[in-house]
Amino acid sequence: MSAFDELEGKYPEIVDQLPDRFDSHDFILVLAQRYQQLYVSALSEYSDNHQPFQTVHSEIARRLNNHAELVKHIGDRPSRNIFGQVNDAAVWQKVKSQLPLFPEG
Numbered sequence: 737m738s739a740f741d742e743l744e745g746k747y748p749e750i751v752d753q754l755p756d757r758f759d760s761h762d763f764i765l766v767l768a769q770r771y772q773q774l775y776v777s778a779l780s781e782y783s784d785n786h787q788p789f790q791t792v793h794s795e796i797a798r799r800l801n802n803h804a805e806l807v808k809h810i811g812d813r814p815s816r817n818i819f820g821q822v823n824d825a826a827v828w829q830k831v832k833s834q835l836p837l838f839p840e841g
Contacts, residue, residue: 739777744799746771751806759825760797761815
């Protein structure tokens, strides 16, 4: 299993820790802080790449699209990345699970 696959397995936990609306930079920061070893492993897969952070961050954000049960992409906004630079980041809205109108029992 690749570091990306292992990180993706942590997405539900990370989304749960974020506000109802967040951007990719917010998500990446929490994921990288909580799972530093996996994050570094993902970066090491691109150590020969000219822009390993940008490549890894793009892949992490792209994989949020695999989780329609958790989030929906609602647009983009200017946001500060981990290097303090402002660029556009995808904005995500949490998907609320529908609770039954009448609880069973």
